[in-house]
Structures are given as structure tokens and as C-alpha cells.
Amino acid sequence: MSQIPTASQSGDIRSSSCSAAPRSVPSYVSVVEGYERWAPSYDEAPNPLLHLEESKLTALLPDLSGKHVLDLACGTGRWLEKLLARGAGVGIGVDLSTAMLRVAGEKPAIAGRLAQADCLALPFRPEVFGLVLCSFALGHIHDLGAMVSELARVTRSGAEVFVSDLHPEAYARGWRTGFRDTSSAVQIEVFPRTAEELIRAFHSGGFECLTNLPLCFGESEKSIFARAGKIHLFTPACQVPAVVVCHFRRAPTGTRT
């Protein structure tokens, strides 16, 4: 699991194949540098955070038939592939990282459906999308209010927005987004915020919060810890909400506060 968002202070659950290297102080890198370096290995190993999020978030998704969907900060296109397979009418993925998009572009189902852009300046006309998903990226966004405004601009009235991220409590305990490369742990710049700050930012941008789900690891993730040689970290990691998933709905323009 060299490429999971890591839990550096609460228990590192990364790849045993990498853990033979001497434990070192993590290096802290920008989002651009971090994903440039992480991209080639991002999809390689099973990741308990992504596993947990995928299983719970998939169950929340509505019927996608005919919908215009946006995978915001799509990375290597993990969710875009799934959204299209579930019948989305039109699906587009946007990400800042050239390297992550390069990996995404090698996947036949989503090649040609990708755009390089910043979440704060999306290359779309107003009121295009009926559903937006933004997975494990909010923590990297410095100006969340500006991102929510941009989301409000490109979504239709009543559009549904699903976001996931490391849970604020996990951030508070020192879990961080990162990976291990050939010799050292790498942590990518994040701006942790509380659940209240997250929901307030979306509310201010005209989105009603329908669901705010804290997710904890359970038996389904145990084998992933075991395969990584990190089973000793499983029980402590289960004590902390690992992931938050929120479901928002964009209010009609006239009713937004």
C-alpha cells in the first residue's frame, strides 16, 4: 500500500515491500510535485481508505442514467471509470496533475474524457453537471470557498455533489496524504479542516448537506492491512473515523443564501 493516504503518526499502513527501508523523516512536497512522483504507482496496490470509501459511497449514488457527471480532481480516473460503467450519460474528469492524467489517459474507458484544470477555474460553461464527485482531494484545496463557488457555477439546480476525504479526526491525529517512494515517506501539502468548516463552506455556496457519514475501517479492510504486513495497525486504525463522505444538493438559484 505504498500509495495510500498515510497515517504517519497514528500508524503507518503502507507497503511492507517499502518498509524495509530505514524509517526516515517524511519529506513535505507541494501537490504538483507530490502527484508527479506518486502517479506511476498510485493504482498499484490495494488501499484500505479507497476500499472503505468506494464501498460506502457506491451505495449512496443515485441512478446515473443520462446524467452529466464530473469527477473533480479525478487523479488516475478511479471514480470516472465507475461512474461511466454505472451508466452516466456524459462523464468528464478534471485534474491539475499532468502525471495523474497521463495514467488516467491510458485507460480506454476514460481516455478522451479528461481535462487538465484547477478546481478553482473549471473549463466549463455554467449549469452543466447533474452530479459531481470529488474524492480525497478537498484537503489539498487552500481556498475551499472559491472551489465551492466554482462548483455552484458549473452545476445545475438540484445537482448532487458527493465528496470524500480523510476524516477531520484522522487529520487531527496526524494522518496525512502521502506515499513512500524508493527511499522515504513523502507527505503532500494539505489544509486540514473540521467537519463544520467543510459543511459551512458548502452551505455558503448554496449546497444543502444531505448526508455526513464518518466511516471506520472494519472487517472488509482487515485483509488489506494483512497483505501489507501491517495487521498490527488494524485495531488501532479502527478506533478513528478514517474517512468522511458527504452528500450535498445544490439549491435552486433563487433559493440560495
Ligand SMILES: C[S@@+](CC[C@H](N)C(=O)[O-])C[C@H]1O[C@@H](n2cnc3c(N)ncnc32)[C@H](O)[C@@H]1O
Ligand atoms: C489523493 S488524489 C485523489 C484522486 C482521485 N480522486 C481518487 O480518489 O483516486 C488527489 C488528487 O487531487 C488533485 N488535485 C489537488 N489539487 C487540485 C486542484 N486545485 N485542482 C485540480 N486537482 C487537484 C491531485 O492532482 C490528485 O490527482
